[in-house]
Amino acid sequence: EDQVTQSPEALRLQEGESSSLNCSYTVSGLRGLFWYRQDPGKGPEFLFTLYSAGEEKEKERLKATLTKKESFLHITAPKPEDSATYLCAVQGWNSGGSNYKLTFGKGTLLTVNP
């Protein structure tokens, strides 16, 4: 069974204070690792998909990286508007025949204070 663990559960930063969020996973053959952002009262918003170890993707102040066991979401010089819950999900190849299935972690609640 695919598993995703995110840490820390909550992170409080000062504006401009860079940090990283962690997503550790176990999956029977990684098809893709997904990062989503979720604001209060809204649905998850897609950020990145990573497919293989060593891959990196960037968007504004966010950079996602991937190894064979974990992914990091690096936040450089964050701003208050980056405050949200960040969700990680994995999709395995033919996980019991369900290669469409996303297994989500419980997320990291990021708060950036001005």
Place this chain on the structure above:
Amino acid sequence: DAGVIQSPRHEVTEMGQEVTLRCKPISGHNSLFWYRQTMMRGLELLIYFNNNVPIDDSGMPEDRFSAKMPNASFSTLKIQPSEPRDSAVYFCASSRTDKGETQYFGPGTRLLVL
């Protein structure tokens, strides 16, 4: 382009009543997913449709839950009878294929069963 549309956004009902949640996927997407999100369990997949056909309903909690997709642009999730433990946020998501294209989420329906 319009994203995934869900209605109602909020629903308050009494135990034993029937609840129907509605979803309109993104035009052109042929996969549709219903998820439930709670603090304790995070995001869980309830049911997955591909080309309007239910493929995997293993996440549906029990017989009180049912889902239909009569056409490519509409799906319903019904709970009958509802119970307080069904209180959660229900999300609909859609994607372009059943081979792992990115899932895009709707804004969710916040359900409270009293």
